[in-house]
Amino acid sequence: MVSSHQESExxxxxxxxxxxxxxxxxxxxxxxxxxxxxxxxxxxxxIVCGVLYVTNIYVTNRRKFASILQMPSRPHPLIxxxxxxxxxxxxxxxxxxxxxxxxxxxxxxxxxxxxPIPGVETYSPNAIKxxxxxxxxxxxxxxxxxxxxxxxxxxxxxxxSDGGPRWQHYRHLLxxxxxxxxxxxxxxYEVMREQVGVMADRLHALxxxxxxxxxxxxxxxxxxxxxxxxxxxxxxxxxxxxxCEAAMGFQLNSQHSEAHIAYTxxxxxxxxxxxxxxxxxxxxxxxxxxxxPLGRRYQRELKIIHDFxxxxxxxxxxxxxxxxxxxxxxxxxxxxxxxxxxxxxxxxFSGKPKQRPAFLDVLLFEQGKLRQQLxxxxxxEARQKIEALLLDDKSLxxxxxxxxxxxxxxxxxxxxxxxxxxxxxxxxxxxxxxELDAFWSEKRRQHGGDEAYPPTGPDELRRLHRLxxxxxxxxxxxxxxxxxxxxxxxxxxxxxxxxxxxxxxHVEILALHRNPxxxxxxLRFEPLRFDVHHDRAGQPLPPGEKDxxxxxxxxxxxxxxxxNCLGRRYAELGQRVMMARLLxxxxxxxxxxQRGPDNTGSEKPVEGSxxxxxxxxxxxxxxxxxxxxxxxxxxxxxxx
Numbered sequence: 001m002v003s004s005h006q007e008s009e010x011x012x013x014x015x016x017x018x019x020x021x022x023x024x025x026x027x028x029x030x031x032x033x034x035x036x037x038x039x040x041x042x043x044x045x046x047i048v049c050g051v052l053y054v055t056n057i058y059v060t061n062r063r064k065f066a067s068i069l070q071m072p073s074r075p076h077p078l079i080x081x082x083x084x085x086x087x088x089x090x091x092x093x094x095x096x097x098x099x100x101x102x103x104x105x106x107x108x109x110x111x112x113x114x115x116p117i118p119g120v121e122t123y124s125p126n127a128i129k130x131x132x133x134x135x136x137x138x139x140x141x142x143x144x145x146x147x148x149x150x151x152x153x154x155x156x157x158x159x160x161s162d163g164g165p166r167w168q169h170y171r172h173l174l175x176x177x178x179x180x181x182x183x184x185x186x187x188x189y190e191v192m193r194e195q196v197g198v199m200a201d202r203l204h205a206l207x208x209x210x211x212x213x214x215x216x217x218x219x220x221x222x223x224x225x226x227x228x229x230x231x232x233x234x235x236x237x238x239x240x241x242x243x244c245e246a247a248m249g250f251q252l253n254s255q256h257s258e259a260h261i262a263y264t265x266x267x268x269x270x271x272x273x274x275x276x277x278x279x280x281x282x283x284x285x286x287x288x289x290x291x292x293p294l295g296r297r298y299q300r301e302l303k304i305i306h307d308f309x310x311x312x313x314x315x316x317x318x319x320x321x322x323x324x325x326x327x328x329x330x331x332x333x334x335x336x337x338x339x340x341x342x343x344x345x346x347x348x349f350s351g352k353p354k355q356r357p358a359f360l361d362v363l364l365f366e367q368g369k370l371r372q373q374l375x376x377x378x379x380x381e382a383r384q385k386i387e388a389l390l391l392d393d394k395s396l397x398x399x400x401x402x403x404x405x406x407x408x409x410x411x412x413x414x415x416x417x418x419x420x421x422x423x424x425x426x427x428x429x430x431x432x433x434x435e436l437d438a439f440w441s442e443k444r445r446q447h448g449g450d451e452a453y454p455p456t457g458p459d460e461l462r463r464l465h466r467l468x469x470x471x472x473x474x475x476x477x478x479x480x481x482x483x484x485x486x487x488x489x490x491x492x493x494x495x496x497x498x499x500x501x502x503x504x505x506h507v508e509i510l511a512l513h514r515n516p517x518x519x520x521x522x523l524r525f526e527p528l529r530f531d532v533h534h535d536r537a538g539q540p541l542p543p544g545e546k547d548x549x550x551x552x553x554x555x556x557x558x559x560x561x562x563x564n565c566l567g568r569r570y571a572e573l574g575q576r577v578m579m580a581r582l583l584x585x586x587x588x589x590x591x592x593x594q595r596g597p598d599n600t601g602s603e604k605p606v607e608g609s610x611x612x613x614x615x616x617x618x619x620x621x622x623x624x625x626x627x628x629x630x631x632x633x634x635x636x637x638x639x640x
Contacts, residue, residue, distance in 0.1 A: 070497060071497050081115050101516060117144075132507065141163055142485065144504070146160045148278060149617070152302060166389050178566060178570040228590065235578075237264075249319065263304060269297070269301045276294070363400070409617075420627070428470075434466075436467065467576065473530060481559070481617070482508075483615070509556060510613075587630045
């Protein structure tokens with residue numbers, strides 16, 4: 001049975017959903033009376049509870065229902081709602097969201113039902129601005145769907161919390177760690193540069209192995225896994241090493257070992273389960289999910305993640321204790337000269353110069369400071385205020401889990417798609433490579449030619465305009481976070497439709513970035529869209545004309561509003577450091593998927609097959625994406 005929630009007055013007067021559920025319940029009750037008494041009693045209790053639950057949702061949210069029912073809607077199954085329209089086959093999900101813009105049955109904003117729970121879905125810049133750009137601290141709460149990540153990332157963590165005082169306190173505390181210029185120019189850049197260099201060395205080693213095989217007469221193909229690399233897996237290792245050292249003060253060395261495999265597989269499983277449970281509402285119940293085989297595996301994988309994070313925290317605690325540094329002199333790291341001076345004392349942690357307090361250091365210091373203040377608090381009211389901000393060890397671990405995930409998974413998602421697109425669009429890459437040729441030639445000249453890739457800085461990388469356009473076009477086509485959601489905390493007006501407080505709003509970033517009304521010919525890769533002398537389709541404008549500025553609600557790879565990405569500058573630096581070297585040093589080709597065109601699941605990669613995006617918490621690929629890297633002739637050789 002399909003319902004489009006008609007907008008007539010009759011649809012507002014008749015409680016359609018409770019009646020439908022009640023009718024279904026009555027039918028099931030009639031059926032279960034034929035069962036043996038114990039079984040019938042159990043099923044009857046479940047049915048009655050389900051009917052009462054749905055009816056209670058409807059009654060308590062009647063005003064929301066009435067308001068939302070006035071909005072346009074795609075036709076959808078009555079009981080499951082719009083969530084049932086998302087294909088179960090992950091290979092079809094990307095196409096589903098890509099097809100929303102321009103679909104006459106999919107309005108730019110409208111109703112979005114998750115079972116009996118009403119909400120709003122949009123890929124319209126104007127509607128998005130109204131929802132998440134309403135005011136400085138409005139509509140920053142996260143909806144119930146984020147609770148599916150709570151066991152992993154914590155219900156009160158910086159990612160999942162409702163935006164209360166503790167969220168505001170720690171966001172203010174941690175922002176300088178990832179945004180201060182001294183950190184970006186110093187330790188963050190140095191760690192990124194070093195680890196990208198490690199990845200480049202691994203790519204050279206793969207290429208040499210392939211050439212040696214050819215010279216010896218052995219068969220060597222561009223798509224043999226022994227001489228090609230899984231781009232998402234390699235970047236996952238690289239970014240995990242970067243986030244561990246730069247933000248946690250912990251050297252993992254996952255690019256040289258398999259120490260990370262259990263952790264990254266566990267993270268992948270957590271992301272998968274959040275989507276599986278969202279699309280199968282009965283699994284949202286902790287009881288039902290916990291009794292299922294998936295729920296039991298979930299607990300095992302969760303333990304792997306927590307054990308890994310606890311190890312990182314414990315090792316950092318021990319280093320801090322051995323250093324005998326007065327951490328109170330650091331304060332909010334990097335905000336003033338005194339903090340920067342104190343940070344220099346932390347060199348002993350890693351033996352490297354100019355090591356700055358890590359993200360984890362700031363959290364550990366803040367925990368110790370608040371514990372001391374709690375012990376000295378003179379009144380009950382003062383203790384309560386401190387307790388509201390204090391992170392216990394579990395909450396500390398959850399914040400670290402959040403940073404570990406966000407700091408490596410989203411950036412590795414971008415980097416994987418960037419090299420995939422570079423391998424498929426060499427013509428669009430030519431101006432980027434030419435710009436990088438000139439840039440690195442000048443840097444070598446300045447440094448006497450001693451290094452193939454001498455040190456540079458964030459400001460210099462930011463001035464690489466063609467590279468910047470390439471990076472933005474990658475994020476337009478493949479945003480690392482394909483969808484976000486917010487719960488309204490005040491009324492929102494969209495074209496005369498009033499959305500009351502307490503409504504879950506789903507912002508489809510992937511659909512927004514592929515909306516032909518905003519981005520003409522959206523499936524064509526064209527970095528010139530982001531050049532001011534070209535229009536949104538990448539076509540040149542008449543001399544002297546410039547394209548209008550791009551709204552933050554038309555292009556939002558780092559979200560927007562007060563809950564935008566905390567580590568945006570850190571992520572942008574990582575993007576530029578990786579792409580400025582790898583795109584210049586190597587030519588990438590042979591994008592392939594592990595499955596053949598007939599989806600037979602063949603073990604060997606297949607040349608030329610198109611990668612399909614996997615829409616989870618972070619945008620991945622349905623199958624491994626295999627590339628091969630060939631050193632460019634114009635690049636000076638590096639040491640073996």
